[in-house]
């Protein structure tokens with residue numbers, strides 16, 4: 001059963017999500033966080049930066065694992081998820097960059113890299129708190145419709161919908177990579193706690209399918225119904241399709 005918290009605005013939902021993350025870090029300073037990219041968590045990251053700068057929230061002992069990366073993009077590429085994380089969070093807090101992990105999109109042996117990424121998560125003790133967004137087709141990380149609900153870290157083909165949704169970050173749609181490496185649904189479900197942030201009417205159908213639809217590979221976020229501690233943190237527009 002997915003818990004749902006709805007807020008008036010994106011600012012409010014971002015603050016609420018940041019409070020959950022900061023409480024986690026204060027209770028366990030060496031927390032392992034699962035981090036997401038995309039527009040949705042940017043407000044949450046902005047609030048965490050403010051909490052670090054103004055309230056002394058300390059990331060010195062935190063370890064992080066990101067969900068995914070575009071295949072073929074160098075970490076230094078302007079549109080890589082590594083660059084996104086550095087710019088939107090890591091460069092502004094006191095996390096040790098060596099403790100931040102983003103899957104490599106350019107490893108010679110991607111399959112071996114995927115296995116070692118999973119092993120690194122286990123070696124760190126597993127993910128305490130996973131932050132997620134949701135794709136307009138109901139995907140989490142890059143687990144597109146059809147992904148097995150027990151899938152692990154692997155290479156995936158992106159759907160046309162996802163390519164066009166993400167084209168806004170690139171100069172042209174032709175520049176959007178067609179493949180990515182992503183944590184699997186099974187990997188994500190092993191996190192002890194999960195929060196998913198979503199805002200805007202473009203997410204309302206995906207959110208209602210995930211929360212109130214059948215658990216199905218057609219909406220991989222619906223697998224979160226089987227997780228013990230998942231909360232969706234929404235604005236009113238993203239919650240509009242829910243019968244609550």
Ligand code: GLP
Pocket residue numbers: 036037038039040041067068132133134135136139140141142162166
């Ligand atoms: C990408 C990411 C997802 C993210 C989704 C939604 O596909 N791989 O992790 O949840 O985009 O992005 P946005 O928050 O920009 O709508």
